[in-house]
Amino acid sequence: MERQKYQLSPNVRIISDPESETAMVYHTLYGNPRIVNDESLRFLDFFRQPASAEEISKICDGDPRDIIREFAEIFFLVKPCFDEKKFLREKKEQQLAQVQERRTIDRMGLAISDLCNFGCAHCIHFQPAIDSGQVLPMYQRAFPQLNMTWETAKRCVDQYVVLMREQGRTHGKIHFGNAEPLVNWPVIERVLEYCSKMDDVSFEFAINTNMVLMTRQIAEAFKRYQVRIATSLDGAQTANDTIRITRGGQGTFARILKKFDHLAEIGYPLDGFSITVTRGNFELIDTDILDLAIERRMTSIAFDYDLVGLVHVPVEKRIAKLMRLKKYANEHGIDFFGTWDSPFRNLTSESLLSGDYAFCAAIQGKALEFNVDGSIKICSHTTTTVGHIDSFDEMFEEESGLMQIVASRFPGTDEYCSGCKIEGLCGGQCHVTREVVSRSVSEEQQKLFVDMCDFYRKITKALAIEYIRSNGTVAVDNRQTCTL
Ligand code: SF4
Ligand code: SF4
Numbered sequence: 001m002e003r004q005k006y007q008l009s010p011n012v013r014i015i016s017d018p019e020s021e022t023a024m025v026y027h028t029l030y031g032n033p034r035i036v037n038d039e040s041l042r043f044l045d046f047f048r049q050p051a052s053a054e055e056i057s058k059i060c061d062g063d064p065r066d067i068i069r070e071f072a073e074i075f076f077l078v079k080p081c082f083d084e085k086k087f088l089r090e091k092k093e094q095q096l097a098q099v100q101e102r103r104t105i106d107r108m109g110l111a112i113s114d115l116c117n118f119g120c121a122h123c124i125h126f127q128p129a130i131d132s133g134q135v136l137p138m139y140q141r142a143f144p145q146l147n148m149t150w151e152t153a154k155r156c157v158d159q160y161v162v163l164m165r166e167q168g169r170t171h172g173k174i175h176f177g178n179a180e181p182l183v184n185w186p187v188i189e190r191v192l193e194y195c196s197k198m199d200d201v202s203f204e205f206a207i208n209t210n211m212v213l214m215t216r217q218i219a220e221a222f223k224r225y226q227v228r229i230a231t232s233l234d235g236a237q238t239a240n241d242t243i244r245i246t247r248g249g250q251g252t253f254a255r256i257l258k259k260f261d262h263l264a265e266i267g268y269p270l271d272g273f274s275i276t277v278t279r280g281n282f283e284l285i286d287t288d289i290l291d292l293a294i295e296r297r298m299t300s301i302a303f304d305y306d307l308v309g310l311v312h313v314p315v316e317k318r319i320a321k322l323m324r325l326k327k328y329a330n331e332h333g334i335d336f337f338g339t340w341d342s343p344f345r346n347l348t349s350e351s352l353l354s355g356d357y358a359f360c361a362a363i364q365g366k367a368l369e370f371n372v373d374g375s376i377k378i379c380s381h382t383t384t385t386v387g388h389i390d391s392f393d394e395m396f397e398e399e400s401g402l403m404q405i406v407a408s409r410f411p412g413t414d415e416y417c418s419g420c421k422i423e424g425l426c427g428g429q430c431h432v433t434r435e436v437v438s439r440s441v442s443e444e445q446q447k448l449f450v451d452m453c454d455f456y457r458k459i460t461k462a463l464a465i466e467y468i469r470s471n472g473t474v475a476v477d478n479r480q481t482c483t484l
Contacts, residue, residue: 005050006068006077011084013421014041015461017468024464025076029088029412029424031351032074035468043067050080074353088412088424091352099365099406100396103167107361108160109369109380110153111178112188114146118180118210119247122278122306147184148372153191155389156370163368164201175206176227177380178372182213192225206230210244211259212252216266219259223268230302231256232274236292239284243276260296272300272334279312285321287328294332301329304338305455308436310444315454319462343425343456344463352411352424359427363409365402378405381432383439405431420453422460429456 016023026033056064071077098104164172176188195203206228234240241251305311329336346357358364362379369377374389386402387395395402411427437449
């Protein structure tokens with residue numbers, strides 16, 4: 001009988017569900033959730049102190065070696081003094097090498113316009129560079145350049161295609177975004193035409209738009225080029241019109257719905273939309289917005305609480321509402337997701353032992369977001385630039401901004417997160433929230449990060465309980481959920 005001693009990893013966590021009398025055991029860095037009964041919990045409990053298979057066999061029935069081996073493979077049981085983060089450091093080095101060798105980027109975004117016809121104060125894009133306690137919308141600020149030129153757009157696409165060819169990829173993804181891209185429609189149209197004429201590569205297109213500037217001709221072009229449309233409706237009429245407003249302060253619900261109808265009329269209906277909930281519309285959001293989606297036979301709703309401002313509603317209340325809406329949506333065949341399910345998605349889809357993940361693809365160095373002036377970011381809403389189209393190759397040098405972001409955001413790297421219940425699964429949350437908090441001088445904004453940590457931990461637990469009760473049938477796909 002083997003004399004090697006094992007002990008329970010300090011990174012193992014248990015989520016118990018008294019109702020089903022089962023529990024989920026998982027590793028905070030590597031995931032690998034297992035739904036177990038009391039007997040398995042008691043077995044793991046033997047290893048609170050280092051113990052060998054020989055010692056355990058004396059107090060439990062049967063030969064424990066197979067089960068010890070199984071738990072050791074997923075790091076639930078480790079040898080005493082084993083350095084669990086060593087493996088993660090090696091994974092990080094591999095990831096950084098991949099970034100440096102230009103092999104990670106699989107999507108690009110064009111910040112087509114920094115202008116918007118709406119005036120929503122909660123817009124993630126319009127957060128001030130320095131927190132003066134006041135949000136100053138972009139359209140009131142002086143910027144040298146607000147729209148991307150065709151020449152810049154073409155250079156960015158060409159550079160992306162060079163990368164694709166280097167990687168041997170024949171299929172790419174181009175996203176049009178930033179403030180309201182339709183303000184600069186002629187450039188989008190030229191990009192669509194230009195890309196569609198390339199023989200050796202094909203593209204998937206997506207756009208984030210409020211749709212109000214979408215004419216019949218633009219809608220037809222979306223259909224022709226199969227552009228996936230991500231749009232927002234922040235609740236039924238009153239809830240939406242409280243926060244999603246024009247620059248003149250008027251509600252936008254009716255105008256947005258008219259565009260939903262236009263797309264349906266041309267045979268290119270939306271399959272869903274995004275809902276953002278802030279302190280302004282929290283109490284007004286309910287299942288009526290889901291009824292609207294159900295009536296329109298939609299299949300997917302992205303839901304998110306404000307990522308850049310405190311909602312001023314207790315976390316428990318936010319989670320109760322979210323889970324109630326999710327249940328209602330799921331019962332009607334609607335996928336209901338958001339930034340909030342990233343840690344749970346990581347927990348149930350892939351282990352860092354066998355694959356890779358982070359809070360989002362942006363911080364893994366998978367996305368290139370070109371600003372209107374050709375500067376480059378990891379996500380269209382972040383403010384940190386990591387390069388420029390004029391000096392593209394420098395972005396992949398050892399000390400570059402891109403390498404620094406990927407290195408600092410690798411799961412298990414941040415000291416602040418060390419020991420957190422969802423450390424590797426969350427990996428430090430949304431980069432935009434971090435930026436907003438780090439440049440903020442207001443005490444209230446400083447609370448945002450801690451509030452979001454509390455939220456991510458508790459929503460992950462709520463989803464885990466739902467998962468346990470469904471015997472693992474409600475796990476979310478390994479999809480990129482950030483639609484912001
Ligand atoms: S950001 Fe917060 S919730 Fe996420 S891993 Fe770090 S401490 Fe945990
Ligand atoms: S989750 Fe990632 S992609 Fe989404 S806004 Fe945050 S940093 Fe950007």
